[in-house]
Structures are given as structure tokens and as C-alpha cells.
Amino acid sequence: MVRTSRNLLNNAITAGAFVLALSALIILGTSIESTRDASQQLLNSLSHSASQIERETRQLVDHIDRFSDADSEITQRDVLTRFDILWSRIFSQDAIINVDVEPELRRQAVETVQIGRALLQEIEPDILALTPDQTDTIAELKTKLRSFFHPAHQLEVLAMDSLVGLRADQSESQLKSMYLAIALLIGLAAFGLSSIYLLRSDRNAVGRINAQLEYRVRKRTADLEAVNMRLAQEIAERKRDQATMAEREARLAQAAQLAKLGYYVWNFQEQKFEVCSDAHAAAHGLSRAEFMAAGRQAEMWISDTHPDDIARRRAKIAELASGHPIELDYRLVTPDGVRRLRESARPIFDDKGLVVRGVGSTLDLTEEYETEMKLYEAQRMDSIGKMTGGVAHDFNNLLAVILGNLELIREHPDIEDRDEMIGDAISATLRGRDLTMSMLSFARRAPMDPSKLDLNTVIEGLHSMLRRKLPITIDIQTDLNADIRPIMADRSLTESAVLNLAINAMDAMPTGGTLTIQTENVVLNAKDAALIKGDLELGPYVKMSVRDTGSGIEANVIDNIFEPFFTTKSITKNSGLGLSMVQGFTQQTGGGIRTISLPQQGAVFELYFLSGLGDCDEDCAAQMVTGPEQTQNTLRVLLVEDDDNVRKVLARQMEQTGMTVISAAESSSAEIAFAAEGPFDVVVSDIVMPGELQGPALVRRLRETDSTLPAVFLSGYPRDIAVHGDGVSADDVMLMKPVGRDDLLVAIDCAMNPGRDLVNDLTLA
């Protein structure tokens, strides 16, 4: 409804405006129209002409009047001119008569002109012939002409009236124009007011709309402000986060730099690095930019891995790609040389659980490795130096004992203490053997011949020796459990361990004290196991304790006592291999060692041995005391040994038992002797020899002739003992130098009688 009326109003205003404009144009055009001017002019002319006619008529009457006067200057020509002028006035009014004026005026004008014309034509002959004396004619003419005054004047008045009427009409029309103008103004005012009203109503409507709009705008602005505020907060938070991030990154970079840690982020999907630290790139011998560029292809970034490590590293990367964290050490071949890296990385998953990235850190261990190697080398050199010194000292002592006794016997063959001196020399030699065994044991290269042992028996067997060795100020006590379980260990090394601990205890008690050796069966629990040096499984063990009442072990050295060549004693007194030998031995037997130090009260070394199954079998115990049989005195032996002294001693030892010994210094002479003086019952050969063939090869050659020839091999190198094959049969016997007479005889016996339990026999000292 409102809209319809508004439309109507709008249309009305448009139409009104159009009409007003048109009216204004018409008024402007018509109110000053020329037709009115023309009418006015015509009426003016008519009035003027009428007055002229009247005036000229009166002039003519005046001239005729004066012409009649005898004194007058007026000639008949003057009267004629006046007559012609009047004529011209009356006869030349065609234009006026034809002009469209109001009918009454036009009728009057035409009538007047016709009267005038008729008059002039009537009097013309009289005028032309007029003389001053024609008084009657003159009077008649004057009367006729005066009769024309009235119509002429009448016309003039009428024209004037018309003119006035026209002017009144004009005024009226002007008034009308004014009314029209007023109407126009009113119309304009109405138009304006309507427009204003419309505008105002529009403005009201617009105002309402504006108000609604403003409300919405305000609301929206408020919303926007709230959003902006949140946004600003978010931005601020983000900035803080960014600052924090930047700080963290800086810290990370600093930490990475300090830790010499490289890190990277690998994108598995795009197959490229997203992040790479300088350190990581530097480990590859590249700048960061170079590394990022080179690492665009997956193959590229493992291409500089050491060939031996590539397969392992690829496998680890595949592991990472499948979603597992990885850690590995590998080498890189860079232009600067081989670098050693330790890399650990973990996978990063997306929402779907797919591995999208791998984040890893790398530690360049090259320098540490090199430093460690140098340190290790230095330590090794130091150890070798100490060992050389220690071993040389010990051996010199032993050699001094042997040399001194042998010299005395040679000079005084019948000396009273001859047997004791010989015994000391043999003892020193055996100790020298133990010493080499200790060194090899420490190096964990000593051949282990574990067997079921009764620890009590071993200790009791050592008792007399200990009593001889230890000064009288030291009381030796044993507390042995009669029901002790057997252990699986190398007899010789077990004895060495006991001796070493006893000597250690002796050294700890320079002014005397008590040495107590104790054995017991124990069941190891987790608490005790934690205190024991070595990886021990829980369960039954045999424990041997060696306790002294000395000064104890200083706390600051207790961790070092098992190090090789560590010694609190003078380097000239001891090799420093004792405790390290003990530790190496116990570890090899699957046991452990525990040290308990009670300052000023003494120290206890507890050795744990794996408990053997069942009781000690009687055979082994019996064998250990029976020794070899003395029934081999008729054998023919081929002895091959390059060292003249050793060959002589060995030959003499065997010859003492009645054997026939043919000696050879190397393989070719041995072959000749074998061919010339055979057959032989057994061949005893050094493994390592100068000449064409080594021991095993020689035996193989000899067996081409005599395929069942038994053989005993001798070697100074434990490595050789372990080697089989190469012509050495399973029945051949290996002996470790130095070789005692009894060992040699047992070995020969074993070689000739395969199937006997040789191992136990060979361990006999």
C-alpha cells in the first residue's frame, strides 16, 4: 500500500514537474508574444494616422481659410500640397484597414477612411480650381471638411480606447501571467514541499533503515572488535609462541652447537630434508645449503655412507620409515676422510598414522673415537711397558734361582743340599710357567681345560707350598666345608688364583697376620649378585674366601685393583698381574669376584665358582694322584725341534725312560731320518719350525708312508694348540711349552692310545 501510494506520488511529482516546466516555457514564450506588440503597434499607428488625418484636415481647412484672405502668403499650390498630404493620409491606409484589429474598431476605421476618401474625391475639383474669391465654395469646402473632423477624431479616440483596452488586456494578461506565475510558484512550492515531504518520509524510512543498519553495523562492529581482539590475542600469543619458538630454536641451535649435535627433519613423502643443522651437514663435509640440495633424493643422502655400513644403514632407515625409532653408529666417507656418526631418529606420524617425517640427531664421534683410540694406544703402550718391566723382573728372579742352584750343583756335584737346590730350580721354572699362564689368562687366551674339581683338594694341595712361601709371621688357616660341591674349572688356573690371592694377602700383612681360606656352598640371590663383579646368574655357587688381617684396601684404589699391572707395590717387586689374572680366570669360568675391604681390619676376596653337577667323581680325583704309567721305555721316537737346548732336554727326558730318540732340527732332516731310521712308534714335533714344512705338514707327509703314525705337537703359542685340521688328526695330542717330563710321557701315551680321557691327564703339573 505504502509503496503504491509512494509510486503514485512519485509519478504525480514527475508529471507535475513536467507540467510546471511546460507551463513556465509557455508563459515565457507567450507572455511576451509579438502579436500583442504588433496589435499595439497597429493601434498606435491607427491612432496616430487618425490624429494625422484630423490634423491634416484641420491644416487643409486652415490653409483654405487663409488662402481666402487677400493678405495671405498661402498660394493655391500650398493648398494643393495640403490636400495631397491629406489624400496620402487617407488613401494609404490599406495596410491598417487589412490589419486584424477588433471588429468595431476595424469597421469604424474602414468607415472613416471611406468617408474621408469620398469627401476628398468630392472636393478635389473644387480645390484644384479654387481661387480666393470663391467665398461660397470656400465656405462649403470648409463645412465639408469640418464634418470630417468628428469621424477622424472618433477613430482616433476609438483607436486610443482600443489601445487602452489592449493595454488593459495586456495588464489583465500580465495579471493572468502573474497568477500563472504565482500558480507556478505555488506549484513549485507544492512540488518542493512534496519533494521535501517525500524526501523526509524517505529520510525517515531511510533513517529507520539506517538505524537498523547502524544497529547491525554496531553489532557487527562489536562482533568484529571481539573477533579482532581474539585475533590480536591470538596474534600476540602466536608472536609470543614465535618468540618462544625462536628462543627455543636459538637454544636448540646453541645446545646442538655445544653438544656438537647435528639434527635434521626428513620428509618421507616429498623425499627431501626440511631441516638440517650446520653440524649435520658439516659431518657430511658439506654446507647446509649443499646438503639440502644433495639430499633431495633418498639415495643421495646415504650415498656417502661407508660401503660396509650402507646395507645396515639402509635397513635402519627402512625401519624408521616403518615407524620405529632407530639408533645406529656408522661411518661416512667424506672428502675430509672417514667420519663416525651416531644417529638416532624417531618417526613422526600424521593423523592417519602414516610416517610422514623422520626427526633425527647425529653425533659426530670421529674426534672422540680418535681420542679414544689414542688413549687406548697410550694405555696399551703403558701396559706393555709395565708388563715388560714386571715380567722381566719376575722372570729374572726365577732365572736367578734356577741359574744359581744349577751353577752350585755343577760346581759342587755332591753338595749336601743338592736335592733341595734342584727342587728350588724346578719350582722356579714352574712358577715361570705359571707366570706365562697368568699373562695369557689375563689376555684370555690361555687354553682352558675346565674339569670337575674339588676345591678343598686343590687348596689342601697348595697348603704346604703356601706354608713354604709365606713368612712365619703369617698364620695360615683353612675353613673348608666338607660337603663342598665340585666346580668346573681349570685346575692350574685355580691354583694360580689361590696363590695370587695368598701372595696378595701376604703383601698386605708385611708385619704378619692371619690368612684364612674358606670354602662354602652358597645360593646367590639378587642382592648378593649386585655386589659381585661379573655377570652372574642367580643360583648355586661355590664360594672361596681369602681373608687377610692387613691394612685393607684404600677406597680410592678399590676400583683399580683388578686392572692389569695395577699395583700398590713397587714395580720391581711384582708384575701387577695377580688380581687381574684372578678376575680374568673367574670370569672365564662363569663366576665372579667380590672385594670387601675393612680398613685396618683387612680385606676379603670372595671367588664365586659355578657349582658343578653332582659330586666330584672318584676317577678324576684318583687320576690326579696316580700319574702316568712307566711302561713305555721301548718306544722309538722321532723328535723334531728347532731349538737345540729344548731338543736336547726333551730327548734326554725321553731317553731316561728307555725310549730310543732320533732327533731332527727341521722338517727335511726329519724326513730323511724317518726314511733312514724308521719305523717309529711316535713323532714328537714342534709346530712352528724353520724349514720347508711346519709340524702338521711334516706329519701329513710322514703319514703318506705310515698312515697310523701317532703324533704329539708342541708349541709355545696357545693359538696353535687350538688349531685343528691342516693334517692334524683328532687323535693327535697338543702340548703347551714348557713341557714337563711327566706331561710329555702322558701325551705320548695318549697319542698312542686314543680314546683315553686325555684332558685331565694333561692338566697335571
Next chain:
Amino acid sequence: MTNTADDRKVTRFDREMLEKIGLKTVVTETPWTIGSVTFEGVLLRDLIASVGATGTRIVATALNDYSVRIPAEDYTRYDVLVATRRDGEILTVRDKGPTWIIYPWSDNPPLKKQLFYSRSIWQLKAITVQSD
């Protein structure tokens, strides 16, 4: 014809003398005639030149002593005619003669004004040339 600039020298003309100056023709309509009319006569400027007058205006006087001023620019700019004949006929007093000042209205619409109509004096008997 009186020249006020030249010691009020007076020259008298009859029709013959006038027409000897040089007859010219102006064909035009007038408010007082019906249809197009052919006027013959001498150009006002030729007439003034013929007596050696050099005024800036003339005062023209009719038989009934009615007179008008005509500025010189009217007759120098336009061919204003002192007509002696109308459609070949000699103008008499009865025909607004003996002479009639005619403007060439039909050829120059700007002249169709009351100002110039009022200067178109008929039954002309005398011209006085004046200067400022």
C-alpha cells in the same frame, strides 16, 4: 540639402538632379505596403557624397515638418535609399512622395525594428547633414 559642417551650405534638388546622382533599386516589403515593392532612387550616402558633405548623422524633415535623426552608420553600412519611384512610378505627395527613405528590410532582417521603421520618413523635403 543643408551641410551644417560646411558653413551651412544649402543645395537644392529637383527629381531630375537627384536621379542623376545614380538610380539604385531596393526590393523590399514594408509595414505600410502590401507585398514586395520595388523602390528606385539614390543611395543616401551617394546623395551626401554628391554634395561633399562628411557628417556623422542627418536630420531628415517631411512636408508636415515631422523630422527624424539618422546616424551615418545606417547609410554607410546599409543601402539606405532616398526613393523617388515605387514600382517604376514616380512618388507623388499622395504616394508618400516626393521622396521616401527606404531601408532594405527584406535583405537585412536586423533592420525589421520599430527604430528603423521610424527612421523611414516619407514626404521627405529636406536633409541636414550634421557632425558631433
